[in-house]
Amino acid sequence: MEARATSTIGLIGNTPLVRLESLGTGLRSEIYVKLESANPGGSVKDRTALSMVREAERIGVLQPGATIVESSSGNTGIGLALIGALTGHPVIVVAADTTSQEKLAVLRSFNAEVVLTDWTAPAESPENARNIAARLAADIPGSWRPQQFDNPGNPRAHYASTGPEIWRQTSGSVTHLVASIGTGGTISGTGAFLKDRSRGAVKVIGADPFGSVYSGGEPGEILVDGVGNTWDRADWPKTFNPEVVDQFVRIPNDGVYSMVHRLATDEGLLLGPSSGLAVAAALQTARSAPAGSTIVAIAPDAGTNYLSKTFNVLWLAKNGITLEGGG
Numbered sequence: 001m002e003a004r005a006t007s008t009i010g011l012i013g014n015t016p017l018v019r020l021e022s023l024g025t026g027l028r029s030e031i032y033v034k035l036e037s038a039n040p041g042g043s044v045k046d047r048t049a050l051s052m053v054r055e056a057e058r059i060g061v062l063q064p065g066a067t068i069v070e071s072s073s074g075n076t077g078i079g080l081a082l083i084g085a086l087t088g089h090p091v092i093v094v095a096a097d098t099t100s101q102e103k104l105a106v107l108r109s110f111n112a113e114v115v116l117t118d119w120t121a122p123a124e125s126p127e128n129a130r131n132i133a134a135r136l137a138a139d140i141p142g143s144w145r146p147q148q149f150d151n152p153g154n155p156r157a158h159y160a161s162t163g164p165e166i167w168r169q170t171s172g173s174v175t176h177l178v179a180s181i182g183t184g185g186t187i188s189g190t191g192a193f194l195k196d197r198s199r200g201a202v203k204v205i206g207a208d209p210f211g212s213v214y215s216g217g218e219p220g221e222i223l224v225d226g227v228g229n230t231w232d233r234a235d236w237p238k239t240f241n242p243e244v245v246d247q248f249v250r251i252p253n254d255g256v257y258s259m260v261h262r263l264a265t266d267e268g269l270l271l272g273p274s275s276g277l278a279v280a281a282a283l284q285t286a287r288s289a290p291a292g293s294t295i296v297a298i299a300p301d302a303g304t305n306y307l308s309k310t311f312n313v314l315w316l317a318k319n320g321i322t323l324e325g326g327g
């Protein structure tokens with residue numbers, strides 16, 4: 001990690017990679033976790049937000065001082081709010097009404113305006129987050145919508161930064177990449193880079209929560225913020241390239257949340273639920289991978305954004321989640 005930067009934007013990327021000690025005991029492979037919470041906005045999405053804003057400014061669709069309008073489950077909104085604050089663009093975020101209070105508070109701290117809606121509203125519903133964002137943008141002259149689900153700058157940010165960082169940090173020894181999938185930008189961009197760089201040797205594993213159709217089956221309620229998808233394959237995000245994924249691993253909610261708690265208690269890593277999902281899938285991968293494999297799991301954000309949900313026994317109980325081993 002850079003020890004010193006001349007601007008906050010310069011702190012985006014170059015996040016640390018840490019080896020799992022306790023949770024990795026007895027494995028014949030090593031698991032590393034890439035801590036995207038080290039970005040200044042607190043998540044992997046700072047990379048995406050920066051990449052999309054820079055490109056929009058470059059091609060002229062985002063003029064100085066123009067408003068940015070985006071629908072986001074939280075982290076892209078936070079990334080855009082951060083970049084907007086630094087570059088003089090007002091930011092409006094349409095967020096899920098299930099977004100944690102902590103993330104909403106962070107958004108507002110960076111001066112973003114927040115509009116809440118039902119994240120499960122179907123594409124044809126006026127309440128659908130993307131439809132609300134489209135209406136807002138139509139009403140605000142000169143406004144620009146990054147559209148993270150369609151914007152090639154999203155996966156490209158990871159091809160250009162996350163992938164090369166992992167290659168460098170493992171001295172080219174990485175054998176497996178494990179990542180959760182929201183827009184698919186992280187797994188598609190990082191996975192494509194690592195496959196290109198290793199001449200196809202690196203295996204890419206998609207970690208999917210219960211209720212998501214990425215790994216097949218019927219759609220259901222998804223209890224892991226920011227990841228999974230309940231839409232038909234025809235409506236999957238353009239930013240997700242399923243061909244990069246060699247295998248999907250589905251982790252039940254109890255396994256996801258037990259892993260987030262163990263990461264905190266056993267490794268001292270306070271991470272969000274999608275990180276627990278990826279690490280649980282990484283451990284599963286390690287059990288069948290050839291001995292001596294180097295498995296890298298992406299941890300998209302920190303647990304501090306979920307203290308009222310993931311680390312709240314009442315929220316866990318209300319959602320029927322039981323921590324394995326008594327938490």
Ligand code: PMP
Binds near residue numbers: 181
């Ligand atoms: N975890 C969290 C907490 C997220 O907010 C996101 C992005 N929605 C992801 C994982 C997945 O990242 P991506 O959109 O690049 O697939």
